[in-house]
Amino acid sequence: MGKFQWDKHHESLSLFLYLVIFFSYQLPSSAYTLPDKYFINCGSNIAVNVSFQTFVGDSNSDVSFTKQNSFVTDNRQASETPPLYQTARVFRKQSSYEFKINTNGTYLVRLHFSNSTDVSDAIFNVSASGFLLLHDFTVQKIGSSTITKEFILSIPIGKFLIYFVPQESSFAFINAIEVFPAPPDFISDEPTQISRTGNSNDYKGLLSQALQTIHRINVGGPTLTPDNDTLLRTWLPDDSYLTNSGIAKNSRVLSGRPNYDIVTEFIAPDLVYKTSKEMASNDSNITWSYDVTRDARHLIRVHFCDVISISLNILSFFLYINSNFSLNINPYQKVNDFATPFFMDFVVDSDDSGFITISIGPDSNSFYQNAFLNGVEIMEMMGKSDLVPVTHKSNNMYPFIIVGVVLGGLVLICIFGGLLFIGLRRRKSKHVETSEWSPLPIFKGSSHGNSKTPSREGTITVSPVPNLNLGLRIPLDEIQLATNNFDKKLQIGKGGFGTVYQGTLRNGFKVAVKRSQPGSGQGLPEFQTEIMVLSKIRHRHLVSLIGYCDERLEMILVYELMEKxxxxxxxxxxxxxxxxxxxxxxxxxxxxxxxxxxxxxxxxxxxxxxxxxxxxxxxxxxxxxxxxxxxxxxxxxxxxxxxxxxxxxxxxxxxxxxxxxxxxxxxxxxxxxxxxxxxxxxxxxxxxxxxxxxxxxxxxxxxxxxxxxxxxxxxxxxxxxxxxxxxxxxxxxxxxxxxxxxxxxxxxxxxxxxxxxxxxxxxxxxxxxxxxxxxxxxxxxxxxxxxxxxxxxxxxxEGDDMSIINEDESDSVPSASGVFSQLKMDEAR
Known part of the structure; x- marks a missing residue:
């Protein structure tokens, strides 16, 4: 009888636990709470409390780090130095911190540095998950006494390593590290992309890249410290970014709490949504100018919460990004009530000016002629880098496995050596190799087309551009040679299609080489159209297409160089x-x-x-x-x-x-x-x-x-x-x-x-x-x-303006025989 009663209690308890687990999955993201790991006080064996969060000394934590070639610098004697920055871990050689990740997802990673005289000479790189987070980083050029660098990364279950690599004879250091999962749906994988021409479409794959926070702005409000923020962030006022402060004013402060219907307080805290900037007059747009990395891609998040309207559905306005994109913002197409926050994400390319402008202005069709903005976040998008350390694998292997691997490696080396020798004998031109060139992957298929061309390795690769003028096709080897393997020093521009390099062909003819991201498939229609149009026209007032390359899913266009x-x-x-x-x-x-x-x-x-x-x-x-x-x-x-x-x-x-x-x-x-x-x-x-x-x-x-x-x-x-x-x-x-x-x-x-x-x-x-x-x-x-x-x-x-000029008849473009005299190779035809 007692056993039966225990089973009934056991079943009730099991049902209760099941319901708890089930409903925990059904709760909205507001159920998220800030995790307690990892918050690490580096170079210390004591814990420090900062903004209600405990940073554990790395010596007593469950993270591992490189102890060889590392030592601790102690700045505790300076009373004005915040406790978190009084100690640092210093590395003389490449070293790392290792974290155990138990859940796949999006993580916030923050690195804290002090700007003290003890470490002002340090120059180093920081990398993680294949991303170069900081390159030749130094605190010498930063005026503030403490520096925080924030990154957003997708991290899988397993070991997560952050590498610190000193440059030349220098050293690396770190004062504190934060690694913790972000709230659910914190970053969308498919934001709206704005091209350099102002067109918009969906951008896919944002979470495959790293994001570095460049600006986080509380528009119309004061500075917010980690004490005031749900995710320990810092928000700065917007006034110093205004291009004309006289045409903007701070809105009234919302007295109550915002209505968190479609976003949570973890997207931005109350104090961001309770304040905003609005127009001081109804005839001038408000513009903010933000310094960003030149010719880089950025994620821009703009926050809105209507605290200025006197009733619903009377206000719409325009949002402008740079000078080529505008979007009508009607808050009540997004939300159903007054003082309800929402945000919008845009992927934007910066130009060589080093600035991105954001503006708001009135809609002439709106009943209420005004516009507002509550917050702005700008994050630089960072792709994978070749300049990161390779994760070290464990060497605890049985001797016979090691022998087998070595023998297998020798066999593979012999095979590849023989193939390489045969390939070199068959080649008519020398392949250029440098340490900076990333080997191109061999693709076995593509959704772009069915035209197959033999690759140099003898396998079949699929060309993304079927039925184009094969007489203009240039081998990838020649383009690598012309651009010194796409040397960054030869980069002369960057656009919506890709990066443009200056190059010199074998015969000395200078060219501009426009290269899309290899294998991305983006810009394929434009690539095809450009070739089809320029391959059949020649005119002294149209840029001449010298050739193209579609080898191994590369999309490269080669033009005459326009020097000015x-x-x-x-x-x-x-x-x-x-x-x-x-x-x-x-x-x-x-x-x-x-x-x-x-x-x-x-x-x-x-x-x-x-x-x-x-x-x-x-x-x-x-x-x-x-x-x-x-x-x-x-x-x-x-x-x-x-x-x-x-x-x-x-x-x-x-x-x-x-x-x-x-x-x-x-x-x-x-x-x-x-x-x-x-x-x-x-x-x-x-x-x-x-x-x-x-x-x-x-x-x-x-x-x-x-x-x-x-x-x-x-x-x-x-x-x-x-x-x-x-x-x-x-x-x-x-x-x-x-x-x-x-x-x-x-x-x-x-x-x-x-x-x-x-x-x-x-x-x-x-x-x-x-x-x-x-x-x-x-x-x-x-x-x-x-x-x-x-x-x-x-x-x-006159005739040369109207007729379709053959290349050998026009004095304004190089002749085909001259340009391609040294480019005619079997594999290019």
Whole structure:
């Protein structure tokens, strides 16, 4: 009987435990509590309490670390030094801390360093899980007395090692380490990605990379220390990042607690969501500028919580990131109640300026003309690195296993040695090898296509680009040789497609090599389009495609090198010589001719679809050449295309194309009109930092022209150079390009003609009346020798502008025989 009663109690207890376990899985992420491990006080055998968290001395903890070649530095005599930073573990050689991870997931890893004189000479690397977290790190250049570096990593079950590697004769040190799991759903694996052109799509695989926190900002609020934060984070005020503090004000502070319906307090604490910045006036956008790593990819998280509206559904506004992306924010499409927090994540590429701007501005269709922002977090995305130590494997193996491994290794070495000898005998060119080049993996299949090409190893690899011009294919060996194995010192740019390197072919011809991330498959349609378009056209005002490589799922494009860079660089980079008005006109004329050839001269007609100042490149003589045809569409002239997805760059987009999704060559004409204004005013197409009416260059420029104020917005550096008649003709041409109805815009042939005319007006000394500068009166105003130089309205352009030029007939591009004289190899055909 007693046994039976015990069984009943046992069953009840089992059911209770089952229900506890079951419901623990059903609880929302708010059930998360901050774990108690790992919080390590390095170089110590005592525990230290910081922000209600206990940091255990590493000597007494259950983590292991390299004890050889390590010692402790003690700074306890300095009373002003926080207890956590009074001791440090110092390493003279490569060393590591090892943590036992019991659960797969996303982890927060924080490294704490003191900036004391004892360790100011240290220079070292820190790496973990194949990521180089800190490179040549030193505390000498950091002004604060303590430094915390935070990373977010996906860590599997098993051993997690953090390596400290001193550089040369220096040493490494660490004061404290935090490693603990983040709350559930802390980081989404598929945020929204914003391309350099302003287009948005889903980014997949975020959690396969490491994230380093660069900025964590409490917008409209005070500094928050780990004492005030649910995850022991520090949040800084936003005021020092504002580009114009006079147009922003702090919102009222929410008196109660935010309604955590779709996020938890672990995403951001109450004090972030209870405060915000809002507009001080309803006619100017608020802009923050954040310094970031140049040419790197970043995750941007923006936090919102409406504490400024007086009722529901009366407020919407715009969020701007950099100058090419905008998004309408309607809080009540995300949440159902007042003071309910939400956040949005964006993957954004930084340019070579080293800054990312975030702006908010009013929506003219909103009942309440205002905008707000509560918080910003910016994290640099870090890929795997070759500069990290290899995890040491245990050597506790039986002797016969060791013998077997050694013998097996010798057999494999002999086999590979024989294959390598045979391969070298068959090779016609020398393969370049350096310690920095990562061997390319051999892929056995691909979803991109079914065209198979033999690899150098004799296996079959699948080309991502079937049915393309094989005569332009360049072996990977040659591209490695030309770029010194993609040496970072030869990197000259980075874009949405990939990294661009300067290179030199065997015959001495200088090239630009654009390389996508190997095997990623991203940008494949643009890669194919670029090759198909440029392989069938040649023109002195279009960048020439020298060749491409699709070997082993690489996607590499090789162009002629444009030594002077982009038109945009010369308009905004103060370090470059200022372009004169005549030079600017020549550049615009060249670009217009190139686009006209695309529209009318190429087989079937081609619409560029992404005309902007960064896609107009300049050679050593400042000759303009249109580039980047990845978004191009081809088809019969004057035929519109229905687009299911709007492509282009915000600020340059044809409004009619945007509304109707009907793409024609006149869409390029509109974009070129924006470029003309950009050339005249030397300012971006979109600048959220300016007052509202000046944000969009096209709208602002045409408004100034209508008011007769166009001369006041001209780039001051050239204002005194411009002949008024030349300016008038240029403005007239620009206005025609920017007509709202596409049918009212001229063709690119007429645009080029008008720009030629503006150039002639600049060069002639004839004084004319304002009504006399139209193209129809040209013959009456110019002297005969000038008139003979003007292109006729009855012809398109001279022969080399209109015909499809063979490579060996054009004097503006290298001949095929010259470029490929040393590239013709069996494996490349």
């Amino acid at each position: 860079g982009t038109l945009r660089d010369h308009l905004y980079n103060a370090k470059l010589p200022c372009l004169s008005w005549k030079q600017r006109l020549d550049i615009c004329i060249g670009a217009a001719r190139g686009l006209h050839y695309l529209h009318k001269g190429a087989s079937g007609g081609i619409i560029h679809r992404d005309v902007k100042s960064t896609n107009i490149l300049l050679d050593e003589n400042l000759v303009a050449k249109v580039a980047d045809f990845g978004l191009s569409r081809s088809g019969p002239p004057d035929q519109s295309h229905v687009s299911t997805g709007i492509k282009g760059t915000f600020g340059y987009l044809d409004p009619e194309y945007f509304k109707t999704q009907q793409l024609t060559e006149k869409s390029d004409v509109y974009s070129f009109g924006v470029v003309l204004l950009e050339v005249l005013c030397a300012r971006p197409a979109i600048n959220p930092a300016l007052p509202r009416e000046q944000v969009n260059l096209a709208e602002w420029g045409m408004r100034c022209k209508d008011k007769g104020l166009l001369d006041q917005i001209v780039d001051p550096s050239i204002r005194d150079q411009i002949n008024p008649n030349s300016l008038r003709k240029f403005a007239e041409t620009t206005e025609k390009c920017l007509q709202e109805d596409a049918c009212d815009r001229p063709g690119m042939g007429d645009v080029a003609w008008d720009l030629e005319y503006a150039l002639q007006l600049q060069q002639t000394a004839v004084v004319q009346e304002p009504h006399e500068d139209s193209a129809s009166n040209a013959s009456g105003m110019l002297s005969s020798h000038v008139f003979q130089r003007l292109p006729s309205t009855n012809i398109e352009f």
